[in-house]
Structure formats: structure tokens, C-alpha cells
Amino acid sequence: MAVSEVKICNLALRKLGARLIESLSDSSQEAVTCKLFYEQVRDAVLREHPWNFAAARTRLALLAEVPAFGYAHQYQLPVDCLHLRQLNSADDEFVVEGDRVLTDRDGASALYTRKITNPVLFDPSFVMAFSARLSAEMADDITGSSSKAREMWTLYLNAMQSARLADSAEGREDEILNDPWLEARGLYGTDSPVWRG
Template sequence: MAISEVKICNLALRKLGARLIESLSDSSQEAVTCNLFYEQVRDAVLRDHPWNFATCRCRLAKLAQAPAFGFSFQYQVPVDCLHLRQLSRADDEFVVEGDKILTNMDGASAIYTSKVSNPVLFDSSFVMAFSARLAAEMADDITGSSSKAREMWTLYLNAMQSARLADSSEGREDEILNDPWLEARGIHGLDSPVWRA
């Protein structure tokens, strides 16, 4: 069964021992509370980690007017950007002010976390973390228990740790480069016998 907003809400409600919902437009306390928290919690969890499924790359639109001081160029923040991770190179200095990116780099590109609203695109690890955070945020309203909220917050932190491990293992591994400190100890990158079993 495909993931949906209702299914994510029901995962959160199940963690709280609450009644499940059939639609976010239900008039039940559970549906109203899910509606209140869903989007804000989703965006907060998206910002908490550079999720692979939500990562975007783009060339930035340079604005005609330069910043008043401090930087040479300013660019428009992409409309779907939730969190700007880096510009063209990892060491490029920048600051986000409102809907502008200020930097000294001409012709900048960006890597950012986009606002993904379609649950079908969510990673399964994200779904588990998101539902735990949603349960944590809704716990007081649904159960009236602050200890349940703390329990759900711990569940969220554990789910995020697992999700980060799974998500970060996708893609190419970082190459162990030759390093003077390692070379002084007889270790020469991946070719060193130290790395061979």
C-alpha cells in the first residue's frame, strides 16, 4: 500500500494509542490535531537531515542589485528550498537573509533540501522518523500526557539516528586520500596493506 498523509498520521496516532482516522478532513480531535501539526512537523524533519530523496541541485538566479555591504552578489532562494546546504563548493561562504542568498561567488549553484510534500516520494526511514516526531508533537493534545510526549521524542531521536545511518550510506564512499600524517605511519591511501584483509 502506498504511503499517504493519512497513513503517516495513523502511524503517529497508533504510537500514542489513539483512534485512527480515515481522512484529514474528519471532525475528530485526532484528525484536527493531525491537520494542525502535519505540514510544520514534516518540514522540520526535512530540515533536520540532508535527506537524499529531498536533495536538489540548481543554478541560482542572480539578482541585479548587489547587497548593500559584506558580499558582492545576491541570489534568489529557490522557491522550494527548506534548507540551503552549500553553494558551488563546500567552502563557499554565504548567508541567507530572508529570501536572498548573499555570497562573493559569481555564477553560484546550490545544494539544498527541498520541500517535498508528496508522501509517495518519502524514504521509508523518513516516514518512521516523521511519524515519531508527529506523535511527539501531538502527544499533549491527544493523550494529555507530557511523559508520553517525552517517550515519543526519544523514539524520534532514535528513528533519526537509524535514518541518518541508512540515508548516509547511499552513494559513493569517501575516498581515503594520501595524508602526510598517515604516510608517516606507513599508510598510503587505499593501496596500503593496512586496509587489505
């Protein structure tokens, strides 16, 4: 069965021991809560890691208005940009302000995380992390249990760790090895069994 918004919501609801839904337009508390959280949680999880399936590259549109100070150029971010990863090279300095990026780089191109709304395009490990985060966000509303919410947050952190490792095996190893999120959890570093110095 293809991945869908309803399937992802039902994965989250199953973790909470709640009733499953047939549609996000149902009038049940479960469907209303899923609909409330779904898009915000999806975008938050997309921003938390440089997912390979959500990577996009484009040339940025130079804006006529020059920044008042600090940088030489100002560019328009793509409308589907959730997180700007880097410009032409990893050494290019930039700052994002609203829907614009300021930099000294001439002819800037961007590598960014784009908003993916079609669940069929989601990586399977992302689906598991997303559904775990969704269950964590909905736990209080659905179960009324703060201990269940804490349990779901732990589940999410574990799912996210597994998803990051799986995603990093597809060509993003150098970036992942320097990820402070993983280093803080002792997963990488010179003392780690997976360190390849």
C-alpha cells in the same frame, strides 16, 4: 499500500494509542490535530538532515540589487528550498537572509533540500522518523500526558538516528561523519567503532 498523509498520521496516532483516522478532513480531535501539525513537522524533519531523496541542484538567479556590505552578490533562493546545503563547492561562503542568499561567488549554483509534499516520494526511514516526530508533537493534545510526550521524543530521536545512518549509506558518508549531531551522541569520532580514519 502506498504511503499517504493519512497513513503517516495513523502511524503517529498508533504510537500514542489513539483512534486512527480515515481522512484529515474528519471532525475528530485526532484528525484536527494531525492536520494542524502535519506540514510544519514534515518541513522541520526535512530540514534536520540532508536527505538524499529531498536533494535538488539548480543555478541561482542573480539579483540586480547588490548587498549593502559583506558580500558581492545576492541570489534568489528557489521557492521550494527548505535548507541551503552548499553553493558550487563546500568551500563557498554564503549567508541566507530571508529568501535570498548572499555570497562572493560568481555564477552561483545551489545544492539544497527541497520541500517534498508527495508522501509517495518519501524514503521509508524518513517516514518512520517523521511519524515519530508527529507523535511527539501531538502527544500532549491527544493524550494529555507529559510523560507520553517525553516517551515520544525519545522514540523520535532514536528513529532519527537510525534514519540518518540509513540515509548516509547512500553516498553522503563524508558529510554525515562530520555531523555535530551524531558526534555529540558519540556515534562518530576516533574512538567510535564505526570511525574509518
